[in-house]
Amino acid sequence: MLSNNQVVESIFSDAPFEYPARILWMNRASDVVTLFTLHEPYKAPWSMRLSECEAMLAAEKLRMVTMRLPAFMLQSDEELSPAAKATRERGWNLIRPLLEGDDRYQIYFPGKFGAIVKAYAETVGKNKKSIFRLLYRYWTYGMSPNAFIGKFANSGALGVAREFVNGKKPGRPPKYLGEVVENSSKILTDEDKELVRIGYSLFKDNDVKHITDAYHKMLNHFYRAEIPSPDGSAGGQPLKYLDQIPTLNQFSYWGKKVFDEMDVRRGRKGETKWAMDHRALIGNAYHDLRGPCHRFEIDATIADVYLVSRFNRNWIIGRPVVYVVIDVTSRMIVGVHVGLEGPSWNIARHALFNAFTDKVSYCAQFGIAINPADWPCEHLPWELVADRGEMLSGAAESGIVSGLYINLDILPPFRADWKGTVERSFRTLHDLTQIKWQAGGIKTREKERGQRDYRLDATLDLYEFTRIIIKSVLHWNHHSRDPDRLSKVMIEQGVEPTPIAIWNWAAENNLIEANVRSREEVYLHLLPLQRGSVQAGGIFFKGMFYTNALDPSGKRSARARANGREAIDVWHEPLADYVWIKDASGEFVKCPLRGTEAKCKGMRVEEVEDMLAITGAVSPDTKYADLSSRVDLDEFIESTVATAVAEKEQVKVPMPKSAILKDIHDKRSIERDAERLRALAQAPGGELPMAPQAALPAQVTTQEYAGARGAEVISLLSRVGRGGVKK
Template identity: 30%
Template sequence: MELPRNSVWSVNDSELLKDGLYRLLDIFQDVESVILFSLDDTSATVRPIAVSLESFIELFSSRKAQKAHYELPSYLLVDEENISDDYIGRRDKNYGFIKGIVFDRSFIFDYATKRRSSQLAKYAKEIGADRKSLARLLTLYWRNGQDKMALLPAFSKSGGAGRDRIPTTKPLGAPKQPRTTAFDRAAKFIVSDEDKNKFKKALRKYYLKESGLTLAKTYKNLLKDSYSKEISLAEACGRYPLIPTKKQFSYWSTKLFSKEQIIKQRTSENDYLRNKRGALGSITDRSHLPGGHFEIDATVADVHIVSELGSHYVLGRPTIYIVADRASRMIVGMHVSLYHASWRAARQALTNSFLPKSDYCKSFGLEIADSEWPCAHIPKELVCDNGEMIGIQPQRALTPMTQLSFTPPYRPDCKGVVEKRFDTLNNEVVHELLGTTRGGNVVRGSRDPRKDAIYTLKEVTAEIIKAVLEHNRSILDGLVYSSPLLIENDLSPTPLNYWKIHLAKHRHELQSANSDEVIARLLPSAEVSMTRSGIYFNGMYYSCSEVEERNLASVARSSGRWRLEARIDENTTNYIYVRLDKNREFIKCNLLPRSRMLGDKSMYESDFIRDWLDTKKELTPISTTSIDDHKHRQETARQAKRRSKNAENVSFKDKTSNIRQRRKEELEATTNMIAPDFEVSVTNSIPDSFPLGSKIIPLPKGRKRRTNGGGS
């Protein structure tokens, strides 16, 4: 059994000592005694007591005495450097008073065992100090740990800090002082318990609520509700009203309600959880393996773009979808389009996340190896918000591959990794482009950013891809404390290194992605037609080797076109995926040369051309000339009908007889060019005596052609 000096013991159910905490001051082996000091006695002067060593050991054996902990006062738990020189001087002076007696073991034993001890009085007389003062210093010394710091003055507790004062007839605090002698200030108001209740009522009614009034307006309403009679009476008597001041009301608002209560009641629960709660943890604390959680979200890019087919056509601001891995901070997929945040755009981002990236980057003019962006996996869980991903279609498409997890409404902090990536992309790339809105930070009267828009969707996407690759190679300090593998393998804490080393050490929760399954499930579906010119979709024609080998275009030309199921990658027009037979996988079909004008563009450009054509048709459904021609044709028909009324009595036989002679007479009457006795020359030579300008020379007649129908 160990009985260290200065140890603290808790005694319970003992007949020898009162229950409570005791400090062991010393052990006297010669008389087999233990000197204890009661820590529960709060008197200014407390004398130690002596207990036989055998009895104390017995208490310990019977577990009636156990080691305990005594919490020292907070004013003693300070660094020596933070103590003022005045406090140190007082401490050292007090310690000098008792230093000559506190280490005298005979004095301690005598002081603990005798009710009257003359040694303390003699010592006080020798040093010229008061005996009671020495007794109080000894009590502090033994109570607070038997060292010099135990005698540090407790001035931090002076003034009753933390306790409410009870005013009487004299107001608390400094009196009101006029700045000049020309005026007298009003008497200071004494706040009573009744006034405090009025303060509480006004604060709850006007201040402590969502969209509550300011403290100044609440104070005015307090005066109107609770002190209106006093104000009216004082005005009638021509004196100062006896009302609480605004400073008093402000002071008691912080005393009657804690800061936590004020913050919670003046904001909504969502706003408190998102912006005002304590951030003691992070969403990454429980996710340190790549693939455990992918986060997906969308935002509208802070830049206006133009069409590739005409830079004078401003298309607005595109939507950026980002998919990020929570553990490694790796951006594993993205999609930029002119579609708003929807399942149509989100499925493109997910497809990009689950498939290799080299072909995707190549379509935007960037040549990379798959090792530079080695993300082609399906996560264990996909974290998204209560938006486009909560519908039936996403559930059907994604549930077989991964688990969906939805964040609470208005809580973007629950997927803070992907939210931070948007901020990074905006600051690094988007806000430096011409046509940027800079996140809405536009000064009134400044130039409209749409006037400066010069970049196309493809160019903006290419710049964002470069920024994503740079982000994945950037050093992030937080990754150092997420996993020891980076330090063990001497790798820079970048998302790319974090991803690669965890995959190499088989410490991840990623699943391998089947490209056929991803294409069939996630890419937007469409109907295409097999025609004589190839596979037709949105004004473009596609083909592949199998279409040519099976000569399907020839079959469509002879038997008519038919519909096929397809999957569309809206990032590019260079290819689509077509299922030629219902029991086979989708085959990649490339754009034919006849549609080369739309090559290397996004699918939105084909929609743009069709919209452009529709607007032209709507703008000019028919020409104004055709309207005039139509009116003239109708007028001519009316005149012809009026002439034909005179011929109604003539028989059909008379109308159709001798047509050839009548044609000849009509020509002679209308043209005046056919001679009566003209004969056709066999040699087709034209004599010089015939003026060409006044004669018609008929050519030899050819044989009649046989026709299958009545048409010419």
């Protein structure tokens, strides 16, 4: 199935597909598809019959290919400098009107491209060639605003100090070198800008009617000349001259630099009127949507059941958080995530990642086998409706809006009815899973006095509960019915009013306009990025060691062992089985859990963190026992040493140091042999185990029997007593 932003190429390099071409727009009603050739020098888009393109694809004259994104695009907003972000926004905002709006498809009509760009260039006061270059760049690099990030990967001289010789100054030369005769505006200092901020806040907070009123109040308070009046009073100081005060344009310019335009509009309108008339239009109907993947809704709920840990079922770990992502048009649940962390962007990104990726492998992680047709959802939407709690953060905005080009609609508080589709799905899932009737479930009424605490009945773990949720989602997608969702055409064609039936019908009729993004983009902007470290044992992250796939020889781990650990960026999924790191080209590489971490395999990251926290916690009793034992040990050591010192003093014989240090090796050997004989003497029975042998003749002495060395040892043992050597 062809979709916008896909790339096709000819297998035989036949015209007009001598080079790969990107699909910019399709219209089945007029049987036309507009493409852009990905080869320099770039030329205007061209069109052909959609049916002809599909026929070539079916005849295997064409094939769909995946274009690798350049390294400069594989950067998250955290990695971009403010200058790079400004460059991206400047380029994107310049061509954005051509690509959005109700007439955005006009630019793709055959024969209209040049005229539309020319007229637009005249409107914005730009050279049409500049507009052409921006459009070509946008289409070349995957129709993403990140295409306008500067390609400076190989530029600059990192670590090389700049030297300016012969009096040359850094930066460009001034544009005008002559003498300026007219009065110039005041060059604002940091103090002036702070005063402008104070004055502009009056306009922003709706304390004055017009911006000029705020400007006059600022001048009145801060820009009076310090000249006393004739009568000596403090009042009556004249206004400073024009070259000593900010102009109205400067006041407006720097005020807008400090305060966001939407913040100013919101402050002047008031929260109530803003939410009613000026907020982003969200819409609660599905009739105006283009089809599946136009708009997704995401929301979270805390399940009414207590869970136990998989490491120890006696550990109660609380109630899980269930995230659901649903397609508004079809009511298909396209993504789900069950976790332990409270509703936030960190857990919402896992639900979105699940919505945008393959479900077969996801279900297999929980022992559920499905076919791709059972849950055919791995698409990105064009719009995402969410609560303030999850998405009001810089990371959410950069990941969703700038990174994946998804328009983010954030709901105001206390308006859950504005995302009714996902709210209704929660009620249905709650009934399907029968959560409140499961062991550990929370009943509707609060526990009466004397009743058993339902938390003590917690039985399910996170893995088992997730399996229940997945099965419930599959049931919802295949069997929940809503006849109001059917259009006239659907009714004529006998489409069942279930999410899967509506989704499949839209796919068969090419009504799914998915927001196609590369695997690297999805991973980069949705997987949580955190810091790990390279250590002697591999990559250390969240208390676990992972095999470094980029270091098969182990040299980097050896260097970390010698020189100390090294920081490394790590992207991770909910399961702890593996993490992702980026190689030098910006591609993601999977690093599996090390074999020594078998106890963590198949576990969620939250579960591992809980386990490490619980097992690492020390109770007061344990801490006291350890401290008491250590004090007793110190006392025992001191008393033992004192006894040994006293015994040595009793048998000490004055002799030179040379005699004391003489024959240490021989004395050590005698002591070792004595220890061996002493150990044999302490064997069961209290006697040395002797093999049967003939009696010795009476005249045989000990020295003749055991030798000189043995006789010395035996003589020593005979004199060993409890208090030392016998006199």
